[in-house]
Amino acid sequence: MQSNTFKFERYVFKTVPTSTTRSFRVDTELSKILDEESERMGVSVNALVNMILKRYSEFTRFLSKIDLVVVNREMLKSFIDSYPDDDIYGLGVMSGGIIPRDTILFWKKTLTFETVLEYIEKIICRYGFLGTYDETNQNGKRIIVIRHRLGKKGSQFLHGYLKSTLKNTLDLDSTFELTESSVKLQIST
Secondary structure (H helix, E strand, C coil), X not given: CECCEEEECCEEEECCCECCCCCCCCCHHHHHHHHHHHHHHCCCHHXXXXXXXXXXXXXXXXXCCCCCCCCCHHHHHHHHHHCCHHHHHHHHHHHHHHHHHHHHHHHHCCCCHHHHHHHHHHHXXXXXXXXXXXXXXXXXXXXXXXXXXXXXXXHHHHHHHHHXXXXXXXXXXXXXXXXXXXXXXXXXX
């Protein structure tokens, strides 16, 4: 979907996103699944198919190219929990120093404040399912909270990973607050 932006003196008007009508043949079984899932979710089949296509265009088509694999959350949590307490933050720092930069450059072709935040929101949270992303702006600071189910060590790992990601991609310092199920980071903008 595209949307156009028009400027009129000091005001900016955005038009409604445009769409294209497409016609597809779908296997009967697939059509039945789409109908059932759209009913369960309370959305139209059209909205469901758009969600699926958006996920494909933003994430799934890059999976093998950015070397991601799907892992059961409990298995990941057991790996994290088996790591020594004093090393888990360092593992996050080490991983955050390597993985995000290469992934973002391959995925978005540029390292900017927005592409790094998009990586955190989409690759780590929305499509990577490591947590739920929430963001706000307060007093010139971008505040991001990621709620997760990886436990205390998961928070420590994410702290190291995200701090290192911001430092190694944008040379940004950030402050963090951790709980057993969330990581809050503040970035001066």
